[in-house]
Amino acid sequence: MDLPLPSSDAQAHSEKLTRAIQQQIAAAGGWLSFAGFMEALLYAPGLGYYTAGAHKFGAAGDFITAPGMTGLFGQALARQVAQIMAQSAPVVLEVGAGTGRLAADLLLELECLEALPASYCILDLSADLRQRQQATLAAEAPHLLERVRWLDALPEDFSGVVVANELLDAMPADLVAWRENGIFARGVALAANGEFVWEERPATGELLAAAREIGEQCQLPPGFESEISLACRAWAAEWGHRLQRGALLLIDYGFPRREFYHQQRARGTLMCHYRHFAHPDPFYLPGLQDVTVHVDFTAIIAAAHGNGLELLGYTSQGQFLLNCGILDRLAALPAATPDYIRAASAVNKLLMPHEMGELFKVIAIGRGLDEHSPEPLCGFVSGDQSRRL
Template sequence: MLIARTPGALPLPTADALACSAALRSRIVAEIDAAGGWIGFDRFMDLALYTPGMGYYAGGAHKFGAAGDFLTAPELSDVFAQALGAQVAQLLALGAPQIIEVGAGSGQLAADLLLELERRDRLPERYCILELSGELRARQHATLSTRVPQFLPLLRWLECLPEDFDGLVLANEVLDAMPVHLVVWNGEGIAERGVAVDSGQFTWRDRPAGGRLRERAQALTAACAIAPGYLSEISLLAPAWIAQWAAILRRGALLLIDYGFPRHEYYHPQRDAGTLMCHYRQHAHGEPFYLPGLQDITAHVDFTAIVEAGCEAGLELLGYSTQASFLFNCGLTEILARTPASEPLRYLPLASAVQKLISPAEMGELFKVIALGKGISEPLLGFANGDRSATL
């Protein structure tokens, strides 16, 4: 469980980690100087997370699991993949039997999911992993080689989107790590909050918003009755990414799992400071300038924007629900029952993990599951009860 802390109370990194962060910081400062003294926050976030060899997702820091910066659902327990496997098996039966997992983290989900699909006699013909980080590709290959070497002939690693695809595109906690713009609605209009350097330190600086960002912000002003003094994020990248997949996908589905809200909840009047959050050593805080390259920077997902982008590009909304509802629909209760309560050493850790996955106070309500697709002829079992599509 993440603990909210101020940066001053966070664990100290090693000297080597500090040196890597300092190098990335110098790289960002140089780009700000070259750009005339200001870059949008989306660019700062992109550099902090994805600069080759130095960014958070492109460097060597341990990110996932209890020893990393945050826990994802697949790291909690294999019951997540076992339940997800029911939905994946149905989609593979309805479309082409291929999977692309985007941003596969440590490889844990791929290993657990392949084992569950084997149990269901529904292994894909190919399991591709789209991963931009060479360091993470190596970790994934190590995980899968150790845990499921029998499936290595099915596996392929991709470094870019394919030209076309039939099958399932699976993405767990990918959208939240896509760079976002910061926008301020003030008495003078709509401003984009960016990053400058003052006395050697990163600082916030606002400029009038322009182009597509201003258009999106103006539309939100009317749709959500946003008042002056409001700060939030707008993602232009995530909807564009969905539209890219819509052009690539010939038949099949996108199954996306992430934390976020429908638009009317995302831009609620009480959420006037946005959703930006940083994760470091199982602690959460709100200071994105802290040790660039050593911490994750995320923002919640506007699922209404995701659906709009997909539907405008030719996809169909197949379902939208909380993670808890989705997992129950996929047989989580029956999966838990496979482990007898009379064996407490096995059952109690499993029950604790399931509680984190489904509890409204943990991941069950905040995390959502959404499916968009083409040529899918049957209702998806993961959304049989508790479908919240009408809220988008």
């Protein structure tokens, strides 16, 4: 691959993580599930992509998320957040808050809407990102910083709005292969020289049951390879025990099941991001690149529904943002100024089907919202695609 070379310090960091994973594989008997490998790549203490201090977001990082493109994303999302808080409780919990950009935009817009939460909670595993979030909020919304608090774990019970933008795609996933002679988990072993190599073993337990169900539903032929994220399912199901009243707003790239496991994706959706280059090799520079898989939204709602939560809406990001008035927010900017031109370009990327508008989806899952309210959730009033799940 013709990718940018890391600095000597970054290379040394990657080699340190590589040695740690090699030791982990050896201790596990010579084989590690891909979910275990992906978890180590991203979250190994002090070494993983999200737990070390490497710059990840923006032009100098490996990718740009929607909040980093324009503040209008958070301003539009704030309308939906305010509506759900009005029907549940004035509390927001953002899981995986990145640089804190979305938190700042949401808080400032909720202030304009006279709908500030009593508490804005952030749950993030990275100490480095917590520091960046604190710095962003101190710079952009210092008068609202006292409303923000950082959590170390999910609350035992919660009422309000849970926001997660590009969280699910970074949860560990197993790689699965449907073969002529059965269903196999694709894991990682070590070659004689210590390099990572693929090795398949028969799938067992919960993974095998999930793969059988998917294979039957989608009529997968032998040779089909894809991903199953048991971690995403478990996370969604857990909210059935913790969410008392309110909703989860989950924004990520993915598909309903029958589109996820479609013949055109017969090699899955695994993708790595390094310095704004996308490629499929998860063995490249461990710890220095993001490793992601798309989201099976059917699995998300099935897990949540099985624990008492209900589907409140599902649509494309583009349609959701239009429903939440992002074009009105754009129109409020002074026309023909540099700020307007930059914002218009970003909004175009967020909305257009060939950009992020169709690939990214928004799903709302909840419990106990005001049953007497005549208004549906504003982000899903038009173009709801729940039937596709």
